[in-house]
Amino acid sequence: MRQFASHIPRFITLTFALCSIGAETSKCTPDSSQNSQETQPSQDFSKPFCHTDPPINCVVFCYATDQLMFTPACNGVGADELTLLFMEEILISAEDLAADGIQVCPAPDPNNWLTPCDIGIIPQEWPNQDHAACRPVPPGCAW
Numbered sequence: 001m002r003q004f005a006s007h008i009p010r011f012i013t014l015t016f017a018l019c020s021i022g023a024e025t026s027k028c029t030p031d032s033s034q035n036s037q038e039t040q041p042s043q044d045f046s047k048p049f050c051h052t053d054p055p056i057n058c059v060v061f062c063y064a065t066d067q068l069m070f071t072p073a074c075n076g077v078g079a080d081e082l083t084l085l086f087m088e089e090i091l092i093s094a095e096d097l098a099a100d101g102i103q104v105c106p107a108p109d110p111n112n113w114l115t116p117c118d119i120g121i122i123p124q125e126w127p128n129q130d131h132a133a134c135r136p137v138p139p140g141c142a143w
Contacts, residue, residue, distance in 0.1 A: 050134035051078035052123040054116045058083060060090050061113035062105035068094055071113075078126060086116040117141035 055078040063069035
């Protein structure tokens with residue numbers, strides 16, 4: 001698992017640093033340019049999404065200077081092995097950067113975050129869910 005994390009630290013630093021100083025990059029906020037109706041036109045939007053691992057809205061952000069925080073969704077229904085991998089990779093990368101003297105969170109910034117998709121962890125819908133009660137999530141990282 002250490003090899004997977006080796007390419008992540010610089011990305012995390014660059015993303016949080018740029019977002020914290022106000023740069024407009026695609027990684028600072030979710031991409032709202034793609035309408036989910038375009039990807040799944042027959043969906044019943046009154047139903048919630050089905051459970052995924054990592055859960056929808058599981059993200060990490062700079063809670064305070066030098067302090068990362070995971071959203072409550074990361075501990076919610078659906079969280080399992082991929083969620084733990086996401087959290088572990090972020091924490092390992094942040095520790096590696098701190099050991100190198102690199103500041104990951106230069107300032108608090110709850111408006112900018114990293115998702116599991118940003119580090120290559122694709123959320124997976126839990127199997128055998130009743131699609132009469134929930135709507136399938138778009139494949140990949142579309143949400």
